[in-house]
Amino acid sequence: MNPRWTWLPRDRSGSAAEPRVRDWLGVQLDCPAARLPITRDPRGRPQLGRPFSDWDCNWSHSGDGLLVVLGRRLRVGADLEWPRPRPRALELARRFFHASEAGWLAGHGETERAFLRLWCAKEAVLKAHGHGLSFGLDRVVFTDSADGLRLQACDPALGAPADWTVRELVPAAGYLGALAWRPRGAPGS
Numbered sequence: 001m002n003p004r005w006t007w008l009p010r011d012r013s014g015s016a017a018e019p020r021v022r023d024w025l026g027v028q029l030d031c032p033a034a035r036l037p038i039t040r041d042p043r044g045r046p047q048l049g050r051p052f053s054d055w056d057c058n059w060s061h062s063g064d065g066l067l068v069v070l071g072r073r074l075r076v077g078a079d080l081e082w083p084r085p086r087p088r089a090l091e092l093a094r095r096f097f098h099a100s101e102a103g104w105l106a107g108h109g110e111t112e113r114a115f116l117r118l119w120c121a122k123e124a125v126l127k128a129h130g131h132g133l134s135f136g137l138d139r140v141v142f143t144d145s146a147d148g149l150r151l152q153a154c155d156p157a158l159g160a161p162a163d164w165t166v167r168e169l170v171p172a173a174g175y176l177g178a179l180a181w182r183p184r185g186a187p188g189s
Contacts, residue, residue, distance in 0.1 A: 003071030003181050004028060005078065007171035010066040017061045021046075021068050025057060028070055045130050056184070058127055060177070067169070067177050073184050077128030079120040080177040089115035097122075098141040098153075116176050118142055121149045121166050124180035129158055142166075149178075 008020050018038070026033035029052055037049030038057075048055045056076045059068040063082030070076070086092075089112045093102040101118055108114040125140050126132050139155040148168045151161040158164075159182060169177040 001072060001074070002165075003069050003074055003076050003179065005067065005069040005169075005171075005179055007080075007175070007177075008066040008068065010061050010064055017059060017066050018046075020066055021057070021059050024068055025070060029055065041130065043130060043132065045127070045132075060123075060127075062175070065172055065175050067171055067175075067179075069179050069181075071181050074181045075128045075130075075184055077124040077126065077180045078177065079123035079127065080171065080175060081116050081120055082175055083113065083116055086112045086115060093118070096137045098138045101142060104144065113176070114144075117149060117168060117178075120176055120178035121151075121168065121180070124178040125151065125154070125158065125164060125166065128180045128182065 006024055010017060022033040022036050026036050038046055039049055041047055046057055048057060055070060055072050056074055057070045058076050058078045059066060060078045060080040062080045065080055067078045067080035069078040090105055093105045093115055105111055105114055121142055122137050122140050126135050140151065141153040142149045143152045149166060151164050151166055154161050163182040164180060166178060166180045171177050
């Protein structure tokens with residue numbers, strides 16, 4: 001089963017994203033937003049409590065946008081980026097990405113956009129896993145294919161690459177994003 005997702009405009013007045021997330025999740029789960037049992041695990045990852053324990057949610061915000069994902073019997077992750085100049089993209093990739101990805105970026109005509117595609121895909125997987133960027137960007141390795149980025153290899157703690165589905169998105173004009181999910185209960189969940 002594929003997760004549900006949405007892109008929402010975000011209030012940039014400094015207000016937290018969670019109230020907007022709660023509103024959307026409440027509609028999806030037919031529960032008043034104020035009564036939705038969202039807690040945080042020790043790493044700060046959101047999780048839904050009873051009676052929605054079968055569901056998983058995640059979100060990311062950048063610029064004026066908010067990307068939210070919800071899945072049942074899945075572990076889900078989302079990342080959203082508003083493209084802006086990243087003159088050090090190749091330098092960052094050489095330092096933090098797998099060597100094969102840095103090599104691919106070095107030969108790519110649109111280095112900054114390709115860097116963001118990789119970043120979004122990696123962060124979505126790592127957020128779904130629950131450890132986020134601290135787990136290590138080099139521990140998930142993507143290749144580019146005709147269908148977009150494909151998870152080629154990952155640390156055994158993440159399970160098998162075949163367990164994962166990763167979808168690149170352009171959720172709104174100018175934005176890049178990615179969703180990642182795998183069945184709950186798969187190795188590494």
